[in-house]
Amino acid sequence: MSLPPVVVIGAGPQGLAAAAHLRERGLEAIVLERGSGPGAAVSEWGHVRLFSPWDELIDAAAGRLLEGAGWTRPTAGYPTGANWVQRYLAPLASALGDSVRFRTTVTGVSRSGRDKVVTAGRATQPFIVHTIDAQGHEDRILARAVLDASGTWSQPNPMGADGLPALGERTAGERVSYRIPTDVEQFAGRHVLVVGAGHSAIHAVIRLSDLVRRHPGTAVTWALRRVATDAVFGGGEADDLAERAALGTRAKQLVEDGLVTLVTGFRVAAIHDGGSGAIVTAEDGRTVTDVAHVIALTGFRPDTSILSELRIDLDPALEAVAGIADEIDPHLHSCGTVAATGARQLTQPEAGFFIVGAKSYGRAPTFLALTGYEQVRSVVAHLAGDHESAARNELVLPETGVCGGSASFDGGGCCAAPVLQIRTRESAPMGG
Template sequence: MSLLPVVIIGAGPQGLAAAAHLTERGRDVIVLERGRAAGAAVSEWGHVRLFSAWPELIDAAARRLLTPTGWTAPTAGYPTGAEWVDRYLLPLAAALGERVRTGIEVTGVSRVGRDRVVDAGRDEQAFTVHTRDADGREARILAGSVIDASGTWSHPNPAGADGLPAIGETSVAGAISYRIPDDVSAFAGRQVAVVGAGHSAAHAVLRLAELARKTPGTVVTWALRRGAALLGSGDADGLPERAALGGRARRAIEEGLVEVVTGFRVAEVRAHADGVDLVSEDGRQLAGLGHVFALTGFRPDTSLLSGLRVALDPTLEAVAGIASEIDPNIHSCGTVAATGARELVQPERGLFIVGAKSYGRAPTFLALTGYEQVRSVAAHLAGDHEAAARNELALPETGVCGGAAAFDEGGGSCCAAPVLQIGSRPTPVE
């Protein structure tokens, strides 16, 4: 088994960092990326600026691999996703060379000759990674270990408040987007709604608020499921750009550029000649919307690992060993502890889920967290258990903020100045 390569699913920040650490330790690796190039998912939100500064976005082993190539590490500033790809991820993939294979989709992982029911000799069998290329050709790769760093980007949550698409949501696909918009000029003079309360929603609200400032007649409505807008923890936040985002959103609301509707849980989407209407569970309605941005988070694709024995938390679909540390129902604020191989271990020996996918549906994953994960996992797979057990990361404060408040209340967070209370607008059903 140790003679077989470690197969890494996903050539994003954590997948490439894992490859760098394993290469440094002399292990053979194969990185499989379904996109046309490394960092394909990041490229899709390339217009968005990150909260983390450059030093927090570069993995240590990746830096050591890149430096001999003449690459110069950016030292200051907050890059956009596109800049992160161009100045770091693509050079890293190039340094890894033929280890990175693009245009290859992983369709499933199992054990050779063993489905998930069979116990006998299971741990002695290699992993079999089934793939499909852009031309539809299928193949399989044998692996001694598998690291799933495929992320959650391809599986956004729906607008529906119960976790399923609202009634009518799938039939109006052209009127609902699930990504932060780049160019919003097409919505000038129209009424637009943003559904969601996280950082992605705040990004979208700010872009649309600027459009409303420039173009009279543009109406921006921010629909929140809870009773208040969680707009960051101010000076208590260890990531100043994240704190600044909340401050800018608060000012846009106070200036009247954005109308906030609270306690609005989408139950139905109705399409008509003038646009779409959102209907909440309590019967209120946002009518005549030209477009809806549903930015309600992401969830992992667990189907890739359906042939394996995987321990996931039943609530978050996160790796079971870290769920209690990241559950927003438990943590209102503070530092989320760094996690490594010991917490990420699976019933299937040699399998690890890392990066955003390890967090499942939990919010606020940081690149630094993923880099520490893959450093520890690589050390474990190389047999360096002392290094695997060591924690080399101190995370910024307020890694998770605001989640422990009662569902319909604005209070309950221990962060500084996190909420802006705004009353609900009682719009009747027409």
């Protein structure tokens, strides 16, 4: 009697890499993607140039599958997100063929005939993955194992400093957005407030500064929750990634040149209409006035609603997989080192279920694409019964040259996690 397939949720870089590893191991895979194509989340920041070169953006098993189909591997340069989709993720999805199902939303995962409360016979039951397609047709798919690589892209953090939407944020409508703008021309001659300290915010600030040069009536204010700013601008020459280092250096120069107004220690409490523009108020009472638009780039958090009937173990603070939380905690994590990446650390109480990719890191801002590729390699080896390979850690991470994530309340101190270590792009965390 044949076993049901392994279901992978998400056709982003990690989800498609998992499918390539499963195929190489002779295991049937079904990849479920709610978007209309591969790398749907990546496509949403397709205008952003990655600061990792091509050779660090391609999973090993995926590369072998593609080269077997006559694909030519890109070797030089730093692609945009759109290039990454066009030249790698789309061909990979095509090579995987009918294994990848688009416009299919997973609405829940459970055990066959067992809700979360029932223990008897639980481990012997296959998973049931509930889905709905673009036409509203509901289905249930049997699975021997499930890998959730759905990412965190769909759940940006609010700009409120307490983790909840600031007063007035929910009703601010189009005045607040949570993505790096594709077209900044809409803000010409207006005052834009950028909230956030990661590379997403830096990229937005750089794009807006070009607008300031061309349209002198444009104003850009950059609000940071932290007081210390050294970590925000990166590690300079100490950063192994030259393009990432250049990004931080350029942002620092923009502030020094007066093209961008930097406000530190500004923890947003409220936003309300001030007549000529919005007034954004900090918890200490300070305000930024006459704001035409707010770009909130304050990170992401995982959506675990589809996992409500599974027994999962997440860290209570980070919402990361509990087994890797200590290694990625920005209060504890040493710069440039992530030791726990494999199947053993990612194992859940629900045997056969794994959270991989950016979602495994929860709210932690230190996820790298290379980490995700190593995760799926190890997990698939485990599912295939190759426990020696599953236990082996093949991940080697570069130094970031920057410390000072959240070690103290204002963001100072060392060695905490870098502000952002997603080497696959300058923007926010990629979808699974």
